[in-house]
Amino acid sequence: xxxxxxxxxxxxxxxxxxxxxxxxxxxxxxxxxxxxxxxxxxxxxxxxxxxxxxxxxxxxxxxxxxxxxxxxxxxxxxxxxxxxxxxxxxxxxxxxxxxxxxxxxxxxxxxxxxxxxxxxxxxxxxxxxxxxxxxxxxxxxxxxxxxxxxxxxxxxxxxxxxxxxxxxxxxxxxxxxxxxxxxxxxxxxxxxxxxxxxxxxxxxxxxxxxxxxxxxxxxxxxxxxxxxxxxxxxxxxxxxxxxxxxxxxxxxxxxxxxxxxxxxxxxxxxxxxxxxxxxxxxxxxxxxxxxxxxxxxxxxxxxxxxxxxxxxxxxxxxxxxxxxxxxxxxxxxxxxxxxxxxxxxxxxxxxxxxxxxxxxxxxxxxxxxxxxxxx
Amino acid sequence: xxxxxxxxxxxxxxxxxxxxxxxxxxxxxxxxxxxxxxxxxxxxxxxxxxxxxxxxxxxxxxxxxxxxxxxxxxxxxxxxxxxxxxxxxxxxxxxxxxxxxxxxxxxxxxxxxxxxxxxxxxxxxxxxxxxxxxxxxxxxxxxxxxxxxxxxxxxxxxxxxxxxxxxxxxxxxxxxxxxxxxxxxxxxxxxxxxxxxxxxxxxxxxxxxxxxxxxxxxxxxxxxxxxxxxxxxxxxxxxxxxxxxxxxxxxxxxxxxxxxxxxxxxxxxxxxxxxxxxxxxxxxxxxxxxxxxxxxxxxxxxxxxxxxxxxxxxxxxxxxxxxxxxxxxxxxxxxxxxxxxxxxxxxxxxxxxxxxxxxxxxxxxxxxxxxxxxx
Numbered sequence: 001x002x003x004x005x006x007x008x009x010x011x012x013x014x015x016x017x018x019x020x021x022x023x024x025x026x027x028x029x030x031x032x033x034x035x036x037x038x039x040x041x042x043x044x045x046x047x048x049x050x051x052x053x054x055x056x057x058x059x060x061x062x063x064x065x066x067x068x069x070x071x072x073x074x075x076x077x078x079x080x081x082x083x084x085x086x087x088x089x090x091x092x093x094x095x096x097x098x099x100x101x102x103x104x105x106x107x108x109x110x111x112x113x114x115x116x117x118x119x120x121x122x123x124x125x126x127x128x129x130x131x132x133x134x135x136x137x138x139x140x141x142x143x144x145x146x147x148x149x150x151x152x153x154x155x156x157x158x159x160x161x162x163x164x165x166x167x168x169x170x171x172x173x174x175x176x177x178x179x180x181x182x183x184x185x186x187x188x189x190x191x192x193x194x195x196x197x198x199x200x201x202x203x204x205x206x207x208x209x210x211x212x213x214x215x216x217x218x219x220x221x222x223x224x225x226x227x228x229x230x231x232x233x234x235x236x237x238x239x240x241x242x243x244x245x246x247x248x249x250x251x252x253x254x255x256x257x258x259x260x261x262x263x264x265x266x267x268x269x270x271x272x273x274x275x276x277x278x279x280x281x282x283x284x285x286x287x288x289x290x291x292x293x294x295x296x297x298x299x300x301x302x303x304x305x306x307x308x309x310x311x312x313x314x315x316x317x318x319x320x321x322x323x324x325x326x327x328x329x330x331x332x333x334x335x336x337x338x339x340x341x342x343x344x345x346x347x348x349x350x351x352x353x354x355x356x357x358x359x360x361x362x363x364x365x366x367x368x369x370x371x372x373x374x375x
Numbered sequence: 376x377x378x379x380x381x382x383x384x385x386x387x388x389x390x391x392x393x394x395x396x397x398x399x400x401x402x403x404x405x406x407x408x409x410x411x412x413x414x415x416x417x418x419x420x421x422x423x424x425x426x427x428x429x430x431x432x433x434x435x436x437x438x439x440x441x442x443x444x445x446x447x448x449x450x451x452x453x454x455x456x457x458x459x460x461x462x463x464x465x466x467x468x469x470x471x472x473x474x475x476x477x478x479x480x481x482x483x484x485x486x487x488x489x490x491x492x493x494x495x496x497x498x499x500x501x502x503x504x505x506x507x508x509x510x511x512x513x514x515x516x517x518x519x520x521x522x523x524x525x526x527x528x529x530x531x532x533x534x535x536x537x538x539x540x541x542x543x544x545x546x547x548x549x550x551x552x553x554x555x556x557x558x559x560x561x562x563x564x565x566x567x568x569x570x571x572x573x574x575x576x577x578x579x580x581x582x583x584x585x586x587x588x589x590x591x592x593x594x595x596x597x598x599x600x601x602x603x604x605x606x607x608x609x610x611x612x613x614x615x616x617x618x619x620x621x622x623x624x625x626x627x628x629x630x631x632x633x634x635x636x637x638x639x640x641x642x643x644x645x646x647x648x649x650x651x652x653x654x655x656x657x658x659x660x661x662x663x664x665x666x667x668x669x670x671x672x673x674x675x676x677x678x679x680x681x682x683x684x685x686x687x688x689x690x691x692x693x694x695x696x697x698x699x700x701x702x703x704x705x706x707x708x709x710x711x712x713x714x715x716x717x718x719x720x721x722x723x724x725x726x727x728x729x730x731x732x733x734x735x736x737x738x739x740x741x742x743x744x745x746x747x748x749x750x
Contacts, residue, residue: 039695039696039699039701040692040695040696041696041701041702041703043701043702043703044702044703044706045703046703046706068695068698068699069670069691069694069695073670073671073691076671077671077673077689077691077692078673083689083691083692083695084692085687085688085692295444295448296448296451296452298452298453312460313460314452314458316444316448316452316458317415317452317458317459317460319444320414320415320443320444320458321414321415321416323443324414324443326414326416326418327416327418327419327702327705327706328416328418328419328420328421330702331419331421331702331706
């Protein structure tokens with residue numbers, strides 16, 4: 001089936017909206033959170049567990065899979081879906097963010113980004129064309145254009161030049177994957193924290209035309225208020241009949257505020273990475289399961305949660321697993337955190353359907369104030 | 376229900392036998408392999424996964440749980456079954472083996488074994504009475520007497536004295552847990568590699584009377600042939616109407632040979648530990664998944680295996696997970712290896728029921744000769 005976005009409900013009190021994205025691998029209800037499966041696996045989660053918690057789409061990292069095991073190998077083995085036993089949609093990032101994170105180890109030219117592998121120091125040149133080739137070889141359902149992620153703070157001159165370069169790269173990506181291809185291609189709005197450059201980027205990307213649009217260069221160290229400001233400014237510049245994705249965001253609060261500003265798609269390593277460090281999300285805020293206070297605590301992580309972990313295990317057991325360095329600590333903590341994120345998105349979708357997003361948002365913050373009573 | 380053993384089939388060509396052990400937490404079909412859950416978790420396996428592969432009973436380590444999180448805490452939280460979300464039987468070891476493994480850090484007296492914790496260096500005295508107290512607090516279904524595990528090689532004088540001490544300790548354990556208690560108590564035959572001392576130990580334990588009997592001090596570095604000789608000699612000394620358990624054994628071959636010599640119960644860290652090191656058991660022998668030959672191998676670990684892992688993942692994917700240090704490498708490899716062990720035991724039970732254990736045993740070795748054809 002052709003890729004499309006359908007708007008189902010538009011909130012009256014905010015930009016929040018509920019919709020569906022149709023892909024050849026199934027329908028995605030939005031707003032949606034995408035668990036991150038960097039190396040062809042969402043760390044600690046079996047595909048069946050991801051389905052159990054309601055994950056509709058996952059994100060995979062182009063940079064990592066290109067270096068190991070290699071996109072050609074994955075293609076030869078039937079694509080990433082078959083390789084990792086996941087039959088729902090996959091969005092692949094462009095590799096840009098990881099390459100730019102390498103700092104001294106990379107160099108940008110008009111052609112692309114040359115870099116040294118973090119694994120073995122080998123030299124590579126990642127171009128828009130190669131990024132497309134990799135993402136197509138992986139069998140991605142949603143391909144992201146290859147772009148430069150601008151750090152914060154950055155000088156206006158650099159932001160303008162980088163945004164212009166990313167636009168030229170976006171054109172080259174669209175040439176490799178024309179509209180109507182099996183894989184959808186998303187453009188990425190850059191422009192740093194400069195609103196006029198954001199507007200220009202959004203407009204020029206729409207002139208090229210993409211199946212969806214993302215905001216890049218957010219959650220890169222700026223103040224939360226500034227990030228919200230950028231979302232608030234940039235998201236309405238994007239067409240209402242296309243999905244909107246804010247890359248690499250964020251905390252539960254960020255998701256609620258992102259949805260309120262009109263975002264449909266999110267991804268972040270926060271729930272999975274925090275889980276492996278024993279930090280767990282609950283309806284009343286975060287807790288650190290390693291704390292001595294949980295030593296003999298027979299309660300579940302979150303008494304308000306109905307996930308597999310909260311139905312079957314105590315904080316005391318999870319603390320024991322964590323302090324003992326057991327594999328199941330990561331497995332169970334990840335399961336809970338990702339469930340929390342999935343449930344949060346499902347609750348927002350339900351509130352939007354019931355025309356009650358405003359109440360949901362107020363209630364979300366009210367619960368956090370009960371922290372000291374419940375934890 | 377009271378603890379009991381029922382003999383269902385006795386092989387004609389060997390000592391192999393099929394039976395059932397009835398416990399208050401359900402019936403166990405024997406011969407049985409018990410996955411090891413040292414710290415209140417079988418590393419990398421959810422309880423549901425253990426059930427899926429047919430695990431009927433697991434082993435937990437008294438020494439580890441005594442030190443962390445502490446048996447009193449586990450008791451307070453409803454016992455080990457509730458703590459770890461496992462409602463089938465649990466056998467607990469006595470703690471003896473772990474204490475004796477501490478070498479210089481422990482000292483044996485008539486009273487018990489004093490030792491320093493491997494976690495924090497704290498001093499402890501583990502006595503037969505304390506071992507019973509811990510195992511009862513954990514809620515164990517099968518409690519093992521506290522004994523000294525004799526290393527190999529050892530001088531006859533030491534073996535005789537140690538075996539006599541273990542017998543006096545066994546009496547003290549029986550006093551704490553008299554016959555008819557909810558928890559079954561198993562005696563452990565010692566005697567090193569000295570057949571007359573093994574006989575004496577077996578006879579004296581039976582004078583005390585236990586619900587089951589184990590052979591201790593095997594798989595401690597002796598030649599395999601000597602281990603088989605000791606099984607062959609000692610197992611027939613044990614009463615036919617009680618389960619027989621060889622502690623800490625072993626390889627798939629050891630299990631087949633142990634069953635042939637009349638053993639009903641086994642436990643070993645081999646399938647779980649090997650899994651975490653990328654060593655996988657198959658019908659044609661072991662393979663090391665990290666080898667470059669599996670880089671692009673689209674086959675399952677074992678084409679003859681029907682486990683969840685072999686039905687869904689390729690050797691290439693498992694190699695990728697392993698070389699990438701992913702959590703799922705341990706999870707999937709452990710699942711496969713434990714399934715292999717469970718399936719092996721189920722196949723032996725089936726062969727015994729069909730009066731075809733001899734054929735099964737011959738076939739088991741025949742398959743291994745095909746190694747180079749299949750791997």
